[in-house]
Amino acid sequence: MIKALDHIQLALPAGSEDDLRAFYCDALGMVEIPKPAPLRGRGGFWANAGELQVHFGVDLDFHPATKAHLAFAVADIDALARDLADKGYPVTWDTALPDVRRFFCNDPVGNRMEFIAAPV
Template sequence: MIHHVQVACPRGSEDALRAYYVGVLGMTEKRKPPALAIRGGCWFVSPGGGELHLGVEDDFRPARKAHPAFVWADLDALAARLTSLNLPVVWGEDEVPGVRRFHTEDCHGNRLEFVAA
């Protein structure tokens, strides 16, 4: 079992991360330990319990290929929400037989995958 996945974010982007991961996706922010909080970034927990840690990278470039994948209870509702906010939803159902999934990107262009529960 994986405890968490970490992807990079630009310095000073915590408000944008919270707006996206909490406001758009409905994740819960997990408080970082004080020794790590001074480095910046945020940690989030998905409704399914998976953790995503976003860490500051001074030479930030979004992850376009590597990505976390989250199991999501209501994939269609999430896709509709993202679409209504003009955020990308790219379905990939035919690529992996029997798996409903789509890719999108976060507020900084990091690739994310969501898979039907």
């Protein structure tokens, strides 16, 4: 039986690692961690988002995830939205769920991300 989520993986096109590091590490504050030596030649990179490990893997037939997405709970959703927009990553607020403050933002290669205000 499943006990926990070990990690998530996002696909990226070859050569886009620096753009994605700028988004996920610099803008969102994830911390890059070393990939195991046997996997380093595959491209991509790994990062921690709090206790969650995120693997970014090269897909030679890359197509961005425009419906499927990750949803991150964040402490200060307004500050993050401003910061992302200031860095050139447009955000789209969504009010479909009246009790949930959230917005969507695409990463530099078009993968859809959701950001939800964490409960206070």
